[in-house]
Amino acid sequence: MRNLARALARTTALAAGLLAALPAAQAQSGASDGVVKIGILNDQSGVYADFGGRGSVEAARMAVEDFGGKVLGVPVQVVDADHQNKPDIASNIARQWYDTDKVDSIMELTTSSVALAVQGLSREKKKITIVDGAATTDLTGKQCTPYGFHWAYDTHALAVGTGGSLVENGGDTWFFLTADYAFGTALQNDTSKFVQAKGGKVLGGVRHPLSAQDFSSFLLQAQGSGAKIIGLANAGLDTSNSIKQAAEFGIVQGGQRLAALLFTLAEVHGIGLKAAQGIVLTEGFYWDLDDQNRAFAKRYMARFGRMPSMIQAGTYSSVTHYLKAVQAAGTDETEAVARKMRELPVDDFFGRGGKVQANGRMVHEMYLFQVKSPAESKGPWDYYKHLATIPGDKAFLSAKDSGCPLTQ
Known part of the structure; x- marks a missing residue:
């Protein structure tokens, strides 16, 4: 009887220890490192x-x-x-x-x-x-x-929004200033497809290095092409500097238009409404x-x-x-x-x-905007006019059409 009692006591202690450890084990399986x-x-x-x-x-x-x-x-x-x-x-x-x-x-x-x-x-x-x-x-x-x-x-959504809208409104000849890496290539290619699908023509393009300081030679080539639209297939400070230097060359005053294919509120704020006014762009969010x-x-x-x-x-x-x-x-x-x-x-x-x-x-959903003029803006950060809403299934490729091997 004494041996049986000792065995029962050991079993009870073991069970209690397992129960005590259970929460820790559950936490381990829930979040592997405790964070x-x-x-x-x-x-x-x-x-x-x-x-x-x-x-x-x-x-x-x-x-x-x-x-x-x-x-x-x-x-x-x-x-x-x-x-x-x-x-x-x-x-x-x-x-x-x-x-x-x-x-x-x-x-x-x-x-x-x-x-x-x-x-x-x-x-x-x-x-x-x-x-x-x-x-x-x-x-x-x-x-x-x-x-x-x-x-x-992604580049498809930007091409559908900005590229598609400008061709439909008469911008049927294009020349590209393109950042020379994967993003720029994809953006130019996607936009070119939409331009051509809508009856437009791509007259040429030129590539520039990331973080370029001087866009003069690239802009002169774009200006010389005679294209109605100069597509800026770049982003960030590269786009901002392209627009600033285009103003110095009088490109917009000469009748050509700039299409900032990836242009966000941060860049508009950086260069100001005087330089950015009239630019059509596509974004997935606007604060107002x-x-x-x-x-x-x-x-x-x-x-x-x-x-x-x-x-x-x-x-x-x-x-x-x-x-x-x-x-x-x-x-x-x-x-x-x-x-x-x-x-x-x-x-x-x-x-x-x-x-x-x-x-x-x-x-x-994605959204098509036009940058306001200084006279149209009611105050700080009031930069956009909402032109159109692009449904998600139009803005983005379906999984089937994306080329992803996982969905084939």
Whole structure:
């Protein structure tokens, strides 16, 4: 009897120990490292610093705070770094984040060459990337991955919006000034297809290096082409400098029009309405479009001192959706979260009625705007006139037509 009692006591103690350990085991399976860590990797000091930059980091932190600062009972942490628009630097940072710092997901990823490099590495590491700042459709096309998502916009949406609208309004001959890397090539190619599909002609193009300072020779070639539209297939300070220098050459006064194919609120603010007035552009967000956008923008402005761009608002949306997917999956394990990312609808001020396709492309409305003249603006940041809303299924390629091997 004494031996039986001792055996029962040992069994009871073992059971109690297992029960005591259960919550810790559950927490381990829910969030593998006791924290969910999100990395914002973008250009914070170069040509795209205003485009996303520190403003995207602030938007990510806002999203985490609005979510409650925790998911699955563990804290959510945001880390950030400047990739300097160099794929090798970006890949090294991403590798350290994954291997040493236990980052669960990398987001923003301004610059298409950087985004493609980090998305490729993340496929090897089985980690989720969400691209807000880069534009190439290859991210959800021929270089798509099971863990890669593309959020705010892409070159197809820009071509449909700005390219399509200008051809329909008489801009039927084009010459391109193109940034000489993956993004510029994709944007020129996508826009050229829309121009030609609508009966227009592409008369030529010239490529310039990233972060060019002098656009005079490129602009003289564009001016000499006689094209009605000079398509700026660049972004950030490259676009701003192109527009400023075009004004010095009297290009618009001479009857040609500039099409800023990727131009955001940050660049308009940087060069001012006098230089930017009349430019038609496509964005996925504008702070003064409706009450929901104004409410977010007011809070963002109070924190960061500027109105949010499409990239910064998109970063807030992508971080929020990722955390919702982690919560719904009950784990931060990549495969489970990626499934939930595709299953859950996107329902926030940025992507109302949005959906994530099988190839990782988040489909949402895009908007065609024209920059106001100084006389039309009622105050600071009142820069856009809303011309049209482009439905998501028109703005973005379907998964079937994207060329993504995962959907064939």
